[in-house]
Amino acid sequence: MTADAQVAQHRPPQSEGSREIVTSILRVLVPILLALIVGGIILLILGKDPLAYYGYVVKRGLLTWGGLQETLTRMSPLLLIAAGLIVAFRAGIWNLGGDGQFLLAAVITAALAPALVGVVPKLVILVACMIASALVAALWAVIPAILKARYGINEIITSLMMSFLGISFANVLIKLCFWDPSTTVPQTRTLPVEDRLPRLFDTTIHSGVLIALAVVVLVHLMMTRTAFGLKLQVVGANPAAAVHAGLNVAWLTIATFTLSAALIGLGGSVEILGVFGTVRADWNPAFGLLVVPLVFLARFNGYAVIGFTLFFSALMIGGDSAARRIGVPQHFVLVLVALLLLFLAVVEYLDHQRRKRIGA
């Protein structure tokens, strides 16, 4: 039997009626509500008004034009990281080295782009930077990938180590190779605003958001509709079975790992080309670990991840200004995300128990 046929057999039935849809919406809404309630209680204990805080976050993150633009802009790195994680996680590969891959890619773009200005056309600069950054990020994942594929060495440790290594190395590159001599604080040369990713219409949103959305959708289609994606899912579900089905698991592992890193690297590149234009030493947004929960919430589904990313970006942007206006530090967002994950897991568990009781 081919791998594809095996997967096809194991795919859940397409439609189980509207009840199924209601339960899956509840499975997401209930944890969100619970997280907001418990978070609100924490705010009350700290002597802050939860309704004022939540209201402000929603208003600032979604309902004001400026805030909404910031939220949508913030989505692009998060979506690209999510795309990278979906590829890896669906194949059962725990690429937790996202931060290093993201940062190295960002530095490569920040070093390359200003140097190319005036040498080649703008479009070429943008494309070249994205490709170079994605390649470097992929390269950074090659060692963990080979160690995993060839010797079965746990990729969590190796990708984490490469991540620490990558973060330090990115700083070394800035301080020793790409330090803009006209600045006192170490940072790369700055890409002029007019050479960055074009803005969408009259907004401050850069076109990287469109790239990110397209990539997430493509990744989702690749994982669910192509032979390659289905092979990866078999590897993820049961590597031993994948070997028996005649799949080249070692090669697939390396391909997945590097593809995952490349997409995350693309995220780093787009963030620089669209927003910052430069990387300062010791800058590390540490998006990698933050996106992992979103990808799980979305159950590795590319479309669902778009929704969660919007929610989370709004929370980040709103939380940032709430820190200044209401005096609740933005770290509260971390607490909310953690609560969300915990409740999601618990609801999932209860749902699973319920199914076991009524079902099999």
Next chain:
Amino acid sequence: MDVLLNEAFLTTLLFGAVTAGVPLLLAGLGEQISEKAGVLNIGIEGMMLFGAYAGFVAAYYSGSFALGFVAGGIGGALVAALVVLLCIRFGLNQIVIGIAVTLGMEGLTALLHYFQFSKTYPRLDQAPVWALPFLSDIPVLGRALFSHNPIVYLAILLMIALGWLFRATYVGLNLEAAGNKPAALDAAGVSVVKTRAFAVLATGFLSGVGGAYMANVGAGLFVPFMTGGAGFIGIVLAMLARGKPVWVLLGAALFGISLAMTTALQVAGINIPTDVVQMLPFAMVMLVLVIFARHSVLPPALGLPYVRGER
């Protein structure tokens, strides 16, 4: 090279290596217990951080360093209890919950710190030091290695005790069985859930103490996000140590030395970017892995929940 061999440099380096290495040692030993029992404890960073916070608060208000360590341990164990409930009892995904715990504790401790200490930034006094008799009189080494807070010597004793525990006791056998073949342990009449629960609680306690050491002895104050990845380094150490506590000590020493190298080089008047030095231990470990790549030895049931009768 003379400048690298003078007394001030060596003392700073080794003393700093111990201070930086002890939390890693405690975290690594803790993680090793969990991993033996088949639990991949990604939340260890969160446990350390909450231990650091709880330990600092206790030491600050009571004035007792000993109480600070106990509180740090209990704080870490409390966080671990959450992991026990969700991952061991309910069998939920250990990586997801681990990340949730880490993010949550990062946020919670930063929040608490903001409301309690961000205006005053209180500091603790110098932590008490036990200079070991005779040994502390050795030039250079005496001051660098044998004049530390008692918790340092306890951590070394713990390392030895764990080696014995793993090798020669039923507790060690049970732990190993819980990670290698949980069904067999269950069949032998020992509860897999309980064994793993105790393992994770022990991990939480040890990493909490490690966190408290970072705050109370290393820094003298609590700063948000102060563990800065020490928990993840602990995971790396435990995985590389292949179940042998003494290897955790060697790893912690290696990482401790490179963390301390930056300060020591400044003492010696050499300025190179901290990042270069910080890359060294990771680069070294990756190099070793690439050159001597062997199949990693991890318990087969690592990361998998145990549900009686399934499969």
